[in-house]
Amino acid sequence: MPTYRAPLTDYTFLIDRFLETHRYRHLPGYAELDSDTRTAILTEAAAFCEDVLLPLNQSGDLEGCRLENGQVRTPRGFPNAYSRFVRGGWPALPFDTADGGHGLPHLMSVPISEMMVSANMSFSGYVDITQAAATTIHAHGSDWQKRVFLPPLVSGRWGGTMNLTEAHAGTDLGLMRTRAEPASDGTYRVTGAKIFITGVDHDLTENIVNLVLARLPGGPPGTKGISLFIVPKFLPAEDGSLGQRNAITVIGVEHKMGVRASATCAVNYENAVGYLVGNPHDGLRAMFTMMNDTRLGVGIQGLGMSEVASQNARAYAAERLQGRAPAGPAALDLPADPIVYHPDVRRMLSVIEAFNQSARALALWTGLQFDIAHHEADAEARQAADDLLALLTPAIKAHFTDCSFENVNLALQCFGGHGYIREWGMEQFVRDCRITQIYEGTNGVQAMDLVGRKLTIAGGRLPARFFALVEQDLTVANDTAAISTLANNLRIALGMLRQLTACVQGLGQSERERIAAGSSDYLRLFGMVALGWTWLKLANIAANEPHDNAFLKQKLALAHFYLTRLVPEARMLAERAVLGDYLPGVTDFLKPTDAVQI
Numbered sequence: 001m002p003t004y005r006a007p008l009t010d011y012t013f014l015i016d017r018f019l020e021t022h023r024y025r026h027l028p029g030y031a032e033l034d035s036d037t038r039t040a041i042l043t044e045a046a047a048f049c050e051d052v053l054l055p056l057n058q059s060g061d062l063e064g065c066r067l068e069n070g071q072v073r074t075p076r077g078f079p080n081a082y083s084r085f086v087r088g089g090w091p092a093l094p095f096d097t098a099d100g101g102h103g104l105p106h107l108m109s110v111p112i113s114e115m116m117v118s119a120n121m122s123f124s125g126y127v128d129i130t131q132a133a134a135t136t137i138h139a140h141g142s143d144w145q146k147r148v149f150l151p152p153l154v155s156g157r158w159g160g161t162m163n164l165t166e167a168h169a170g171t172d173l174g175l176m177r178t179r180a181e182p183a184s185d186g187t188y189r190v191t192g193a194k195i196f197i198t199g200v201d202h203d204l205t206e207n208i209v210n211l212v213l214a215r216l217p218g219g220p221p222g223t224k225g226i227s228l229f230i231v232p233k234f235l236p237a238e239d240g241s242l243g244q245r246n247a248i249t250v251i252g253v254e255h256k257m258g259v260r261a262s263a264t265c266a267v268n269y270e271n272a273v274g275y276l277v278g279n280p281h282d283g284l285r286a287m288f289t290m291m292n293d294t295r296l297g298v299g300i301q302g303l304g305m306s307e308v309a310s311q312n313a314r315a316y317a318a319e320r321l322q323g324r325a326p327a328g329p330a331a332l333d334l335p336a337d338p339i340v341y342h343p344d345v346r347r348m349l350s351v352i353e354a355f356n357q358s359a360r361a362l363a364l365w366t367g368l369q370f371d372i373a374h375h376e377a378d379a380e381a382r383q384a385a386d387d388l389l390a391l392l393t394p395a396i397k398a399h400f401t402d403c404s405f406e407n408v409n410l411a412l413q414c415f416g417g418h419g420y421i422r423e424w425g426m427e428q429f430v431r432d433c434r435i436t437q438i439y440e441g442t443n444g445v446q447a448m449d450l451v452g453r454k455l456t457i458a459g460g461r462l463p464a465r466f467f468a469l470v471e472q473d474l475t476v477a478n479d480t481a482a483i484s485t486l487a488n489n490l491r492i493a494l495g496m497l498r499q500l501t502a503c504v505q506g507l508g509q510s511e512r513e514r515i516a517a518g519s520s521d522y523l524r525l526f527g528m529v530a531l532g533w534t535w536l537k538l539a540n541i542a543a544n545e546p547h548d549n550a551f552l553k554q555k556l557a558l559a560h561f562y563l564t565r566l567v568p569e570a571r572m573l574a575e576r577a578v579l580g581d582y583l584p585g586v587t588d589f590l591k592p593t594d595a596v597q598i
């Protein structure tokens with residue numbers, strides 16, 4: 001059975017030294033988050049993940065969810081684990097105290113989410129989607145909706161879902177047919193068939209708050225005519241207790257490749273009572289709050305899967321004996337060397353680890369940006385953080401999940417044929433991880449969002465802010481001889497990204513086809529520069545450490561690996577992004593100039 005130990009030392013290092021959170025004590029929750037409090041929270045969360053969630057991961061996958069007499073049942077052990085989770089107060093951690101939360105910074109959700117995914121991705125899905133539903137109602141709900149639905153969602157007593165997808169309407173929500181009719185009492189009657197809805201029914205919570213997109217009569221066609229409704233499984237009575245069962249029928253639990261303990265269902269709404277959230281026909285804007293929240297969450301899912309796969313592959317590589325190291329026998333007392341002595345095995349493990357450690361740093365950094373964007377007093381600082389979050393959301397969702405799927409496959413590869421056999425658990429990681437590239441907007445759609453929208457809105461302000469940050473750290477790195485080669489490699493990749501960005505920004509609406517053709521390569525290049533930037537910052541900390549520190553030495557070594565061995569791929573990606581449509585003249589930017597030497 002796979003094992004897992006939460007990377008607590010890394011979290012502490014990243015929060016203290018990489019983010020320097022002591023500089024943000026003016027933000028809500030940060031002053032209370034001293035090192036002891038933080039360590040206590042993370043250690044307890046780690047224990048819950050390692051001792052309660054991990055043991056249910058394989059059994060949950062084998063058993064799956066089932067529909068019994070109209071009610072979805074989760075695998076054995078899930079309801080009990082979920083009530084322990086709620087009793088421990090975990091769902092409420094990041095929410096405002098006014099809504100029944102504990103008021104912890106959003107930053108703290110990042111490591112907790114990662115740990116939960118590593119231990120049990122199916123279980124974490126119920127929690128993530130519930131928290132995203134609460135965030136959406138907090139942002140767009142009426143006072144009544146907030147009073148009735150927020151406290152039980154925040155505490156985790158009720159679950160939440162997002163209902164967008166229909167059989168004929170996946171990426172293109174403009175094709176959606178589910179409709180809502182106004183009723184005389186001010187509520188609505190929602191009718192339609194949704195598919196692939198995570199957690200629309202289960203036995204973990206006493207009620208489920210479905211956020212459903214539907215069309216009101218007389219609305220414009222396409223995405224402009226979509227409204228958002230709360231359609232709960234049980235209608236809330238006046239006193240907040242559970243009232244009448246709503247007209248929602250689960251048609252079936254989807255038979256899936258992975259995350260089999262997560263209840264993904266086809267569901268019918270048949271004149272179900274719904275409450276309009278926000279303004280008519282403005283539902284997609286409200287739903288974007290939920291989608292952006294979950295997109296960052298899916299990126300962290302990728303990281304969590306890559307981390308657990310890495311830990312198991314490293315343990316296996318240290319024990320599995322096959323052949324002798326090319327440089328000569330390494331373990332003379334053994335009949336063969338552990339496979340970790342083979343450079344190609346080390347290559348695979350290093351690729352995974354070079355992603356995990358920088359992706360974790362970047363994910364935590366976005367957690368900090370989230371808190372700044374919501375709570376910083378200075379409006380310009382809030383705007384800057386918001387811009388960076390908007391820019392990085394598609395990149396984190398898609399690049400993290402693309403890399404993590406490659407990584408779980410590499411980790412399986414380290415096991416040879418044993419990786420392909422169920423009992424080792426590696427094939428489950430591959431199956432579970434695969435969905436992260438698909439849901440919450442496929443990675444191709446994320447690439448279009450980044451290249452087709454985020455690069456050009458507000459006159460290109462978003463990428464300009466990001467590039468300025470990277471430039472700033474490149475300048476700092478100039479003062480440290482030990483990392484100047486690393487900085488140079490990143491400078492070259494950044495130069496290509498900047499020129500490619502300018503090229504995209506110069507293309508007009510009539511050239512959207514060309515922009516789309518190179519978008520996935522652009523996104524990968526962008527993700528690579530973003531991770532390279534975090535490696536440069538980490539290397540800078542490590543290189544300036546006055547004491548002998550094995551943990552930091554390893555960071556410096558991995559920074560070298562990433563920036564010298566992996567980042568050269570940037571040139572290929574830049575060429576591909578351009579050649580995506582064979583634009584005459586555009587390849588000019590690849591020609592060496594004084595500023596950029598390729």
Ligand SMILES: Cc1cc2nc3c(=O)[nH]c(=O)nc-3n(C[C@H](O)[C@H](O)[C@H](O)COP(=O)(O)OP(=O)(O)OC[C@H]3O[C@@H](n4cnc5c(N)ncnc54)[C@H](O)[C@@H]3O)c2cc1C
Pocket residue numbers: 162163164165169170171172195196197198199256264435438439440441442443444445448
């Ligand atoms: C396990 C699981 C859980 C899910 N949970 C939920 C949930 O809780 N709620 C919910 O509403 N949905 C959920 N989904 C649905 C999921 O979000 C959709 O499957 C996804 O958005 C893609 O839609 P689609 O499957 O219809 O694919 P399509 O939209 O048909 O896409 C097919 C291919 O075409 C590409 N494509 C389509 N349009 C474009 C475009 N404009 N530009 C570039 N490429 C494009 C896509 O990238 C993809 O490669 C879930 C799905 C699964 C499998």
